[in-house]
Amino acid sequence: MSETPHIDIDYVANLARLDMTEEEKSKLGSQLDDILGYFDKLNSVDVEGVEPMAHAHRVANVWREGDQTGETYAPEILTGMAPDHRDNQVVVPKVVE
Amino acid sequence: MPYEAVIGLEIHVQIKTRTKMFTAAPYQYGAAPNTLTDAVVLGLPGTLPVLNYAAIEKCAKLGLMLGCEIAEVCKWDRKNYFYPDSPKNYQLTQNEEPLCIGGKVEIELPGPSRNVEGDHRWVTLNRIHLEEDPGKLTHEAFETVIDFNRAGIPLAEIVTEPDMNSSTEAVAFLNCLRNMIVYAGISDCDMEKGQLRCDANVSLRPVGTDKLGTRTEMKNLNSISNVKAAIEYEIERQTEVLKGGGSITQETRRWDVESSSSFSLRSKEEAHDYRYFPDPDLMPVQMDRSRIKELEAELPEPPLDKQRRYQESFKLPFTLTSVLCVNRELCEFFEEALQTHQAPKQIANYITNDLLRELSAASESGDCALGVGQCKLTPSHIATLVKIIDEGVISKQIGKEVFTEMFVTGEMPDAIVEKKGLKQSNDIGEIEALCREAIAGNTKAVGQYKEGNIKALNALKGPVMKATKGQANPAMLDGLLKKLIDEG
Amino acid sequence: MSDLHFKTITELAAMLAAGDITSVAITQSVINRTAAVDAQVKAFLSSDPEDALSQAKASDERRVAGKSLGPLDGIPIGIKDTLAVKDQPLRCASKMLENYVSPFDATCITKLREAGVVIWGRLNMDEFAMGSSTENSAYQTTCNPWNLETIPGGSSGGSAAAMAAGEAIATLGTDTGGSIRQPAALCGVVGMKPTYGLISRYGLVAFASSLDQVGPFARTVEDAALLMEAMLSKDPLDSTSIAPQGETNYAAALKEKKGPWKLGIPHEFFGEGINPEVKTNIEKAIDWYKGQGCEIVDISLPHSELAVPVYYIVATAEASSNLARFDGVRYGHRSDEAKDAMTLFTKSRGEGFGDEVKRRIILGTYVLSSGYYDAYYLRAQKVRRRILGDFEKAFEQVDAILTPTSPTPAFKRGERADDPLAMYLSDVYTISVNLAGLPAISIPSGFTESGLPIGLQVIGKAFGEADMFAIANAFEQSHGYYKMMPAL
Numbered sequence A: 001m002s003e004t005p006h007i008d009i010d011y012v013a014n015l016a017r018l019d020m021t022e023e024e025k026s027k028l029g030s031q032l033d034d035i036l037g038y039f040d041k042l043n044s045v046d047v048e049g050v051e052p053m054a055h056a057h058r059v060a061n062v063w064r065e066g067d068q069t070g071e072t073y074a075p076e077i078l079t080g081m082a083p084d085h086r087d088n089q090v091v092v093p094k095v096v097e
Numbered sequence B: 001m002p003y004e005a006v007i008g009l010e011i012h013v014q015i016k017t018r019t020k021m022f023t024a025a026p027y028q029y030g031a032a033p034n035t036l037t038d039a040v041v042l043g044l045p046g047t048l049p050v051l052n053y054a055a056i057e058k059c060a061k062l063g064l065m066l067g068c069e070i071a072e073v074c075k076w077d078r079k080n081y082f083y084p085d086s087p088k089n090y091q092l093t094q095n096e097e098p099l100c101i102g103g104k105v106e107i108e109l110p111g112p113s114r115n116v117e118g119d120h121r122w123v124t125l126n127r128i129h130l131e132e133d134p135g136k137l138t139h140e141a142f143e144t145v146i147d148f149n150r151a152g153i154p155l156a157e158i159v160t161e162p163d164m165n166s167s168t169e170a171v172a173f174l175n176c177l178r179n180m181i182v183y184a185g186i187s188d189c190d191m192e193k194g195q196l197r198c199d200a201n202v203s204l205r206p207v208g209t210d211k212l213g214t215r216t217e218m219k220n221l222n223s224i225s226n227v228k229a230a231i232e233y234e235i236e237r238q239t240e241v242l243k244g245g246g247s248i249t250q251e252t253r254r255w256d257v258e259s260s261s262s263f264s265l266r267s268k269e270e271a272h273d274y275r276y277f278p279d280p281d282l283m284p285v286q287m288d289r290s291r292i293k294e295l296e297a298e299l300p301e302p303p304l305d306k307q308r309r310y311q312e313s314f315k316l317p318f319t320l321t322s323v324l325c326v327n328r329e330l331c332e333f334f335e336e337a338l339q340t341h342q343a344p345k346q347i348a349n350y351i352t353n354d355l356l357r358e359l360s361a362a363s364e365s366g367d368c369a370l371g372v373g374q375c376k377l378t379p380s381h382i383a384t385l386v387k388i389i390d391e392g393v394i395s396k397q398i399g400k401e402v403f404t405e406m407f408v409t410g411e412m413p414d415a416i417v418e419k420k421g422l423k424q425s426n427d428i429g430e431i432e433a434l435c436r437e438a439i440a441g442n443t444k445a446v447g448q449y450k451e452g453n454i455k456a457l458n459a460l461k462g463p464v465m466k467a468t469k470g471q472a473n474p475a476m477l478d479g480l481l482k483k484l485i486d487e488g
Numbered sequence C: 001m002s003d004l005h006f007k008t009i010t011e012l013a014a015m016l017a018a019g020d021i022t023s024v025a026i027t028q029s030v031i032n033r034t035a036a037v038d039a040q041v042k043a044f045l046s047s048d049p050e051d052a053l054s055q056a057k058a059s060d061e062r063r064v065a066g067k068s069l070g071p072l073d074g075i076p077i078g079i080k081d082t083l084a085v086k087d088q089p090l091r092c093a094s095k096m097l098e099n100y101v102s103p104f105d106a107t108c109i110t111k112l113r114e115a116g117v118v119i120w121g122r123l124n125m126d127e128f129a130m131g132s133s134t135e136n137s138a139y140q141t142t143c144n145p146w147n148l149e150t151i152p153g154g155s156s157g158g159s160a161a162a163m164a165a166g167e168a169i170a171t172l173g174t175d176t177g178g179s180i181r182q183p184a185a186l187c188g189v190v191g192m193k194p195t196y197g198l199i200s201r202y203g204l205v206a207f208a209s210s211l212d213q214v215g216p217f218a219r220t221v222e223d224a225a226l227l228m229e230a231m232l233s234k235d236p237l238d239s240t241s242i243a244p245q246g247e248t249n250y251a252a253a254l255k256e257k258k259g260p261w262k263l264g265i266p267h268e269f270f271g272e273g274i275n276p277e278v279k280t281n282i283e284k285a286i287d288w289y290k291g292q293g294c295e296i297v298d299i300s301l302p303h304s305e306l307a308v309p310v311y312y313i314v315a316t317a318e319a320s321s322n323l324a325r326f327d328g329v330r331y332g333h334r335s336d337e338a339k340d341a342m343t344l345f346t347k348s349r350g351e352g353f354g355d356e357v358k359r360r361i362i363l364g365t366y367v368l369s370s371g372y373y374d375a376y377y378l379r380a381q382k383v384r385r386r387i388l389g390d391f392e393k394a395f396e397q398v399d400a401i402l403t404p405t406s407p408t409p410a411f412k413r414g415e416r417a418d419d420p421l422a423m424y425l426s427d428v429y430t431i432s433v434n435l436a437g438l439p440a441i442s443i444p445s446g447f448t449e450s451g452l453p454i455g456l457q458v459i460g461k462a463f464g465e466a467d468m469f470a471i472a473n474a475f476e477q478s479h480g481y482y483k484m485m486p487a488l
Ligand SMILES: [Mg+2]
Pocket: B010, B157
């Protein structure tokens, strides 16, 4: 992070499954370089031994007890919103793998 | 240079709970597509996961069964990757801190023949963690269709150390593991139903060296025979590459059942960058130590421990224990029968031969496999049957007939004997008369016996048994025939 | 009865109780006002007057039958487009969800229905709540009713503008980094963000799970307190929700609690970047509190400068994962160019998301990706603890903290559109509150020379809503800015 950070936009866009034009990518690239430069401020603080904090409040032991079954959706709720479906299944272009 | 294979397995097991890992939607195998979903299962906008405590307990129980340490805290991470079967495009899993740490599984290798017990060894586990199952894709000619019923089922992922050296060991491991999981009531482990799924990591190294070679990961091994075939194929493939002076590429391969071969899915460079991070929607669960002690106390005796005990305290041979001990229900049935009549070997014989044969015949004619608990026989049926044979009330041969009858009707054996008048005949006068008849009618056999051919006696027993409808006491009959010939 | 739409909830509740007006009359007034001004303000994405009137009619019938559900029964409240309302569109101002209708109610909506609220219309916002100006909506740009050339703030700009323009009696927004308080300040209304966990997030389309909270916009602090009381719940569907604790009869308590309070002023919030008119205005407000006998304490929040980078790392990381579910498979936009699994995802998401959403997804994906996690995400989480520590230390000395809500008044549309960093810095006074999970409220504190509203932020202790409301109420009631309405 001490060197000028630079995002490999193609790599990250692929991870995020985002299609972008070359123009979009180059504009975004320079904006993100600015933002990452600003993030360098974080290096000014010593965090040695600091416990990372995922939440402001320490809540623990939250769960559903008893394994009791709840309501289910009729398949029509899913097929009503799905872009493509057949026989109550969601249809997508053929997945290879 | 001879090579040695090193194999590690990753096994996904569906945990048997009524509801899903993060929501109360139920699960049942074979339900109509997309009838077991709700807003959380479908990953609708605004939904949040809530932990199913039953799944955590069952996974902890599995860990205890397999000798793992149970973590102090159960935490969740997101594994981010896009796939059409994944409703959120991230999987809730435990990356940083698995629920169960370490562990080891005792395995029994096949012996030189089916009837001879093989060696035992231990396979070390790395971890067991909990996660959620994705939906099910079905590939059609031009499209893929998705059923989300399976999405969200709790999965235990069992990861072994690279601690096996052959497909035989891997198969033995899977069989022993499956027996233990079924024993503990964690899962039914039916591979055909996808309840147990296996990936295998295979690498080679020169014999006598320690350093692990480059490994490949084999996916889609959906039966025990696939696991065996795929590992053998991969060992052979890697051996050829290395012998030809080449090197192994770290990659993920897919086993293709049709062609009995595997092909590369993606190389290490194309490997996923899962961007794991702690899930901000779920709170950590402190594992209650006293509850874990309770779970530990509830654990069943592991199958191989049971086998040892049966062999030692009941003097049962491997041919019986190998059949009996893989099935917890059968063992419970057996031990309960012993309460009525202490004849372990005879009872075990009846269970493993007659009972299992009748059960499988019954399920072949019926439409579903019958379990021990579903037939009309109770442990006391079999114990009583063995008891009246031992007491000489009926012969062994009549015992077979009584067994078939009681399997169908559920009547107690003594009642059947009474009703059908099957009591063994001990009337010495009647049998002596029949014996004399038999000796008189077959001088050839008598001659052979006198020349030292003991087997010739059988030809004389037959007519007597026939005349008494099998009810003659065989020991008495034997003695009488010898005595009469010697006297005569 | 004229101008019912500009009255407060408490005024309307009293009139309803006295039988002077009906909920239908209030609702009709709001509908008429919306029809008259929304072409200029553009606060609503959609609304269903008929449905609102039928809810109002049901409320009137309850009241007549003596079964009124309390002060909120029959009050029409507008809802930000990121909160799920059963059978209503839930688009998050995104093309991605253009035709999506939610099959369920958010828990906060359920709670409001239980209080008899009339659910009214879907309010514009920055796409997926990402932005500070409501210019990132895929559908329309909302205008600030005080000056239609300027932005209303964001991301809950529609909720703030609708309040200021009299298009609802109160509205709901969501606040991840200031998305309620900043637009409230810029539109001259009350906007409040509760302690993290106090209001269920179930049904709130997640942006950044560890920061998101639902909260009310209202004309007065007392109205906001009433709405908060109605929405409190420990929700079994949200594992991060926390049982209400301390004083929770907010509306009653704010009249009883009279101070004087110890109020902290963090000098870091009055330095570089603050608009001079805003600075003078807030200093005057502080002087007023001093004049009331409050002790003004100079405090330091030394890590507040780091709140912006910490926030934009944590929030975008969580968002990149939360927004992965929008993939064109089960619901939402699917590209016509989807030819295979890869383009199904990339094209649908590329077409469905706007620039700012893409920018944040890329940023969030990057900070979690292999090799960068420790430097960005993990480090940000550690600095986040430092920021919380600053507040904890400050609250050892003071009851609440006073700051400007926004460094500047409303700016012109398009002014910061091409400079995301400048836009991110407009959240500088609000985001540390989200990182620390604290409650905070913005109340009108006067106007600039050119007539744009300025907001004062009161930050409370965790679960210290009752005191925070009382402190805000004291200023509000003595100044009466809430009675000023924009000329439209
Ligand atoms: Mg794995």
